[in-house]
Each structure stands twice: as structure tokens, then as C-alpha cells.
Amino acid sequence: MTILVTGCAGFIGSNFVYLWAGETREQIVNVDNLTYAGNPANFESLSKDAKHVFVRGDIGDKDLISGLLAQYKPRAVLNFAAESHVDRSILGPGQFIQTNILGTFNLLECVRAYWGELGEEDRAAFRFLHVSTDEVYGSLEPEDPPFTEETPYRPNSPYSASKASSDHLVRAWFGTYGLPVLTTNCSNNYGPYQFPEKLIPLVINNALSGKTLPIYGDGQQVRDWLYVEDHCRAIMKVLAEGRLGETYNIGGRNEVANLTVVKTICAILDGLRPRADGKSYAEQIAFVKDRPGHDRRYAIDQTKIERELGWKPLENFESGMMKTVRWYLEHASWVEGVTSGAYRKWLDLQYEKKSNV
Numbered sequence: 001m002t003i004l005v006t007g008c009a010g011f012i013g014s015n016f017v018y019l020w021a022g023e024t025r026e027q028i029v030n031v032d033n034l035t036y037a038g039n040p041a042n043f044e045s046l047s048k049d050a051k052h053v054f055v056r057g058d059i060g061d062k063d064l065i066s067g068l069l070a071q072y073k074p075r076a077v078l079n080f081a082a083e084s085h086v087d088r089s090i091l092g093p094g095q096f097i098q099t100n101i102l103g104t105f106n107l108l109e110c111v112r113a114y115w116g117e118l119g120e121e122d123r124a125a126f127r128f129l130h131v132s133t134d135e136v137y138g139s140l141e142p143e144d145p146p147f148t149e150e151t152p153y154r155p156n157s158p159y160s161a162s163k164a165s166s167d168h169l170v171r172a173w174f175g176t177y178g179l180p181v182l183t184t185n186c187s188n189n190y191g192p193y194q195f196p197e198k199l200i201p202l203v204i205n206n207a208l209s210g211k212t213l214p215i216y217g218d219g220q221q222v223r224d225w226l227y228v229e230d231h232c233r234a235i236m237k238v239l240a241e242g243r244l245g246e247t248y249n250i251g252g253r254n255e256v257a258n259l260t261v262v263k264t265i266c267a268i269l270d271g272l273r274p275r276a277d278g279k280s281y282a283e284q285i286a287f288v289k290d291r292p293g294h295d296r297r298y299a300i301d302q303t304k305i306e307r308e309l310g311w312k313p314l315e316n317f318e319s320g321m322m323k324t325v326r327w328y329l330e331h332a333s334w335v336e337g338v339t340s341g342a343y344r345k346w347l348d349l350q351y352e353k354k355s356n357v
């Protein structure tokens, strides 16, 4: 048995690959075109594992995807591949439309053709699982109830609009063609292998490099943080037991304001790797210009996945953050590798008018 998974050189995908390799004997074909966010070093230790096949390629490439489906005959396709950073989508939305919308469209069409040719039993067992985000629901006010699967889509950034669009395509391929799809909408992930453009790894990296820790606006925006391995376990559950055509919200029940997240990281670093001058890393915090259209609050109601599939996160915010900070301290060479070249250019573009990051 084989599954084909896209985007596994990125943050969540590479954590998924490790979990999959550790918990199953099933082959995984990993398709990723290695954008700035994709790093083959993320799954280096699986390079000699015959069950892990890496193919460099674009989800928008029809011949490649059709060829891989014909060659490997997967029983499921999981789509992690995406442009995933909100700030990048604001500076340059084009690639988000290309990958997140047109790429998903191509994948759906290739999969539909492949699935249509399967024998009855294989057709019934086949699954297409689309990994999406809570950002499609838009922004919550402080007193609003958390997002449920019934919350209307109200995306506010080019990133979330492109993900919302891809979710609608997936839904339509179920309604129109009967393709056996599943969609997951997850809150903010954190943990190993996250590219240091996202808040948590950026703050750890900047703190250790003696740079400022940039807080957009007043820092009171709230995110619902989930340790990445818990997200990956939820995806495995949905793949195995999710009801066809359904969407599942996944969250951490960990609503934390950005400023608190940053202060938590500083406190952990103060304990594990104190600054030479004895001062707290919190001294490096700097308030910078806000993100345009910045969503104020996300929160997930995950009752459905808990009730129907029996999933629950294993980590809480404190335990997950401690693991994460320790991982980055122990993997300085990984950080060094991804923070060179293109990443530095991106930092210049994103932050030149905001601070001296």
C-alpha cells in the first residue's frame, strides 16, 4: 500500500512523514517542488528508507502528477503543498493563486482521472485529504464563540482567500464528481522544522542572534496554538476514519496573545540559554508596524473531531513550547542552513520599513 503526499519538505509535511514512517509500514511518495520553504534536509534521516520516495515536482504539473499516480497507484493522496505565509501573500499574491488554487485544481483533476479508472473496491477505499487552515473563517471578536465547521468562510488575506478557494474546489469535486474527499482546517502549528519566517521560530532565532523581536501592532492578536505532531496525528485519524465529504476543525484549545507567546519564548530561553549580559531576552522586544488586514483572533471548536474520531492533542502550550525551543537550540545548523541566501532577501523585503530586524 502507498500514499502520495504533497509538500512534505515543508514544516508540517516533514513532521507528518516522520510520524507516518514511525507508525506504519506503508510506502509514502513525497512530492514537493522545494520552494524556499521546502528543505530536503528535513527528511534526511529517511533517505535510506525504501518506504520513503522523494520526487521533486510541482503539484501544478499534470504530466508529473498523472505519471506518479499511474506508477505508484496510491490508495490516498494528501495535499499539504501550499504557499503558507500570510505576509508573503500580501507582498506577492500571484504565487498563492498559482499553487494554492490552480495547483489544487490540477491535483484534483489528475486524481479524479486516476480514481475513475480504479476497480470498484479500490475506488471505494480511495481518499483525497486536503490540509487547510482556520484562517478561511476570518477573524473573531473577543467574545465570539470559536470557529465550528459551520462557520461561514470570510477570508481576509490573499493567503486565506486562496486556501478558501482550494477548499471550495475540494468540496465541489465531492458534490459534483463524488470524489471521496476529506478536508481538515487547523489552527496555528508550532514545533520542529518550522521555517523561521513564522512568529515562533523567527523569535527564537532573532533572540539568539541578538536581534529585535518584532511584534506587529499591539501584540494582542490571539492565535490557537497546536503542537505540530498533534496536528499530524489528527490528519492520520481523519484519513483512517473521517466521513467522506466532511470537514474537520483541528485546534489546540490554546488561545494565546502574540505578546504572551513572545514573552513565553523569552522566559524559556532565559532559563535554557541565558544572555551573556544577564538581562532577559524580553529586552529585545520591539513593536513594529502592523500587518495589513491583520486578523485579530482565531479559535477552533474541535468538538466534532473529538466526538467522532476520538482525537485529542497530547501536548499543552507549555510542554509544546519547551520541546520546540529545545529543538531549535539543538538544531542550530538547520536554522543556519535555511536562514541564508533567499531567506535573508525575504527578511530585507518584509522588514526593512518596520524595524531593524
Ligand code: NAD
Residues within 6 Å of the ligand: 006, 007, 008, 009, 010, 011, 012, 013, 031, 032, 033, 034, 035, 036, 037, 038, 039, 057, 058, 059, 060, 079, 080, 081, 082, 083, 084, 085, 099, 103, 131, 132, 133, 134, 163, 185, 186, 187, 188, 189, 190, 195
Ligand atoms: P510550509 O510553507 O512550511 O511548506 C509548504 C511545502 O509545500 C514546502 O515544502 C514547499 O516546497 C511545498 N510547495 C509549495 N508550492 C508547491 C508546489 N507548487 N508543488 C509542490 N510543492 C510545493 O507550510 P506548512 O506550514 O508546512 O503548511 C502545510 C499545509 O498546512 C499548507 O497547506 C498550509 O496551508 C496548512 N496549514 C498550515 C498551518 C501552520 O500553522 N503552519 C496551520 C494550518 C494549516
Ligand code: DAU
Residues within 6 Å of the ligand: 084, 085, 086, 087, 132, 133, 134, 135, 186, 187, 188, 189, 197, 198, 199, 200, 202, 214, 215, 216, 217, 219, 221, 222, 223, 258, 291, 298
Ligand atoms: O491559523 C493557521 C495559520 O497560521 C496557517 O494557515 C498559516 O500557514 C500559518 O503561517 C499561520 O498564520 P499566521 O499569520 O497566524 O502565523 P504567523 O506565524 O505569520 O503569525 C502569527 C501571529 O504573529 C500573527 O498574528 C502575526 C504575528 N507576527 C508574526 C510575525 C512573523 C508578529 O507579531 N511578528 C512577526 O514578525
